[in-house]
Amino acid sequence: LVYNIISYSKVTDDSQLQEVDICIPHADVTSNLTLIEAAGQICVSYWKGPYRLGCIFHHGDHIVAVNDLRTQSIDEVSLFVSRSMRKEVKLTVRRIPDSDIFHIKGCSCS
Helix, strand or coil: CHHHHHHHHCCCCHHHCEEEEEEEEHHHHHHHEEEEEECCEEEEEEECCCCCCCCCCECCCEEEEECCEECCCHHHHHHHHHHCCCCEEEEEEEECCCCCECCCCCCCCC
């Protein structure tokens, strides 16, 4: 978490952030992704996703939308995910360029 806040504080304006859409099976969002609110952002604090999905989140990623609905709190993220009728949930994240990856066990990229 401290790393996320420090990394994000190095960004001088939002144009430095990359906006990335990540599609994840509904069940994997609720069981493998941990979020925390920090510095007014909804941050990815842990990803232990299955090997088949790979290392898709980075340290400092923050969630800005779920299925194209803007979010302002973890409660809203949970609500939008739980009400989604899609098999996959689209999370829009803002990413710090060259940030460290949350590696999953057994990945080939670490």
